[in-house]
Amino acid sequence: MDLSRWRFCTHDFDQARRYTGADGLNGVTIEAGTSVYIHLNNDAPGGDPNRVNRSTIGGSFAGPLDQDAYGLQLYFPDANGNISFGNSSLIADHLQWNINGAGTGSSETRTAQAVSQMLWSSTGDFIPTEADSDAIILTDLSGDEAGSPSEYAVLRNNTRHDEAVDGDLADDPQSPTGVALSTGSNVVAGEVNLSDDAVLGDRDFVTIDVPAGQQLAGLTLLGWDPNDTGFIAVNSGTTGFIPGGATSGNFLAGVLVNTSNVGENLLDSFVNQSVTTNSLSEPVLGEGAYTFVIQQTGNLTQSYALDFVLVDAFVCLADVNGDGDVTPTDFTAWINAFNNNLPECDQNGDGACTPTDFTAWIANFNAGCP
Known part of the structure; x- marks a missing residue:
């Protein structure tokens, strides 16, 4: 026009x-x-x-x-x-x-x-x-x-990288653009197009690091323009993969997206709607490095914005053995932690391992965990 x-x-x-x-x-x-x-x-x-x-x-x-x-x-x-x-x-x-x-x-x-x-x-x-x-x-x-x-x-001002301001995000899976996350919202905005064209195409590769004690709890699609189907996937590590049949198994999960997904947490889709070989078992990513790929194989320029939401990891104190369930076996695990002065012994958060932590563990056990 x-x-x-x-x-x-x-x-x-x-x-x-x-x-x-x-x-x-x-x-x-x-x-x-x-x-x-x-x-x-x-x-x-x-x-x-x-x-x-x-x-x-x-x-x-x-x-x-x-x-x-x-x-x-x-x-x-x-x-x-x-x-x-x-x-x-x-x-x-x-x-x-x-x-x-x-x-x-x-x-x-x-x-x-x-x-x-x-x-x-x-x-x-x-x-x-x-x-x-x-x-x-x-x-x-x-x-x-x-x-x-x-x-x-x-x-x-939680924007960590905006291609319109900060320059093009990497299109080389071996050298992704590193984006440092802070607790809370972290927005990355860019454009991709003709992603399967080796000469003219552009796909974006972004690497993040989730620190110990935290987790990525949200990957909200804030913008997707125009309304055409694209693809977003994640794998472990600091390098990525070009999406395809031969690399499908390298991804933790991957989903097709369009404008109808704007406002959604794509981590939920990584659990229930993954189109790659694997899918996430739960809508969070724990400690470690991850590389994301965003692509649009169509002959159009796809603008997008993603919000990486980093939060403190929830610690269920009563689940002493870390198996994801609160059961009487955690009492045995707490006794072991008490006898060996392990960090899991501290149930009241006072920084010490004392008999009062047994009372605290009983309270935590009765309260349960989500």
Whole structure:
């Protein structure tokens, strides 16, 4: 699609009706499965026609992008190549966000127009963001309802690697990109395409390390655009494998994904819907190194965002022998731990192994574990 003569109209708390230049997007095209990036800081890398500097577009955006509400419309020209901003039927899309619930000010100057065209749910509906938000991603690509905040995911400063900012993730299974995880949410965002083409294709390989005492409890698919089936898999170790029949058994699990999976914890799918030889026995990954592969073999660019959720591993104190069950055999194991001053003896968390831990073990045993 040719974006010539298309224009942005933006508003924030203090400013309204800020228009970009009439010819600013001339020559810029966007196809299904591709993206166009507008660099408001004029830091677009050279040589990429899909990355356009604000200064090149001309006109203005409401700004700065600070701690208040913001509204944005994208207009397309009529049959004569002209835009009347009062003509609501020329609005191609609309979204608005509100940081920390700040007042709306002038940000909704044209929201009613978008609502009248079924492009937004209602005035007063804002995508909720925070001061440390990094990105807003459309997650519902069906296009069968008016836009609304529920159709978007907000990425905060837990982003560990974003290809648009941090560069391309590795496409070599022998040299994956290492991503350091912190406790909680860790977002990785990228693009893949033609993954089975050795020359033109791109698949992403990411390695993580789960520290002792912690586990990966979530692998949430935050974004998948466009709605086309792709593949995500995991194997143990710091190197990966190119997916195929010969390597299927090397993966711990692997699943097919599309837009319907956005918002899901893929670790659950690794247990119940794995299409590789193996599947996970439970939806967690314990201590150790793991390599993930994300691929799209179709002739399109697949944008994705994954949230790796790292949590402290749950310790069931009453399960002294570590067999996953709380039974009377754990009493025998506790006696052994007490006699040999083993860490499992400490049932009350005081750092010592004393007879009081027997009383604590009885309490822990009676309470049971999930």
